[in-house]
Amino acid sequence: MTINAVRLNHAVLFVADLERSVAFYEKAFGMTVMAREPRANAAFLRLPRSGNHHDLGLFGVGAQPPRPRGSIGLYHLAWQVDTIDELEQARLTLAELGAFTGESSHGATKSVYAADPDGNEFEVMWMLPRDTWGEFENAAPVERLDLGAEVARWSGVGTAADLNQDVTR
Template identity: 50%
Template sequence: MPVRRLNHAVLWIRDVDRSVAFYADALGFRVDHVIPGRAAFLSAPGSSNDHDLGLFAVGADAPGPEQGRIGLYHLAWEVGTLGELAGIGARLVELDALVGSTDHLVSKSYYAKDPDGNEFELMWRVPRADWPAPEAGLRPGPLDLQAAIDRWGQDLATGAAAGSAT
């Protein structure tokens, strides 16, 4: 029996209040429950999950994630429109959290790090009809968000926002 989707993610963090503030401000998560100083459970707007993100504090002196080490590299959250991706990207720049971007051909993505160094991706799914054929031999490259907006507009909802699981 196959899995269907990621239900929630749990991160080790240093400070509950700081991480809750970041995820609420940067990504619009709402706080479902907080155990002061120890843990918090947050949900994305419109989510039907009990929670989408769990945060568990391990202390201010805990070492952060290290690139190239065994463990989770990043999580990817889907946004519904290119306008939403642009807005979140601008907020991540203001928070000095944006670390990169990529045009994956089937998605347009920003990469960022939270205050503890946990990396995450924000992605918009290209309409399935516009995915390149595998035999085209195309490779991911730099993100040109304005070109994507010029092609699909800033308000075209795709993926889960359009009611699609593919």
């Protein structure tokens, strides 16, 4: 029997400097600290439009050598935005923070990539309307993103509310 999960609720990262990481996620995503646990040197942050208790947990563990890219462990987190316009703004925000690392089109999703102060990679992505996935229904290519063209085509189209809300038990 499989686990009947409905979504990933939150992510937790080990970070070198807790306050530096809290400040980064506040600036990048507008997150607010919802709770702290001083005994664990931890902070729990919520996205501005989230109804969740917390979306990200950060545990300060002190400076350590970075994990080599491609080694076993988490590759990246993906944060979804509602509109392609918000993705364009995310790219600007991440560039201003010196965190932007790249962008790509995965067919049904359009993505920009960045790294936090500890080198943890993350993706900010926008999903095409479900009824337009077409050939990308069962594909996830990695192609060049022409964000300007995507904004011209999809500006103002929100898709986050279209996520599968079927939570029958």
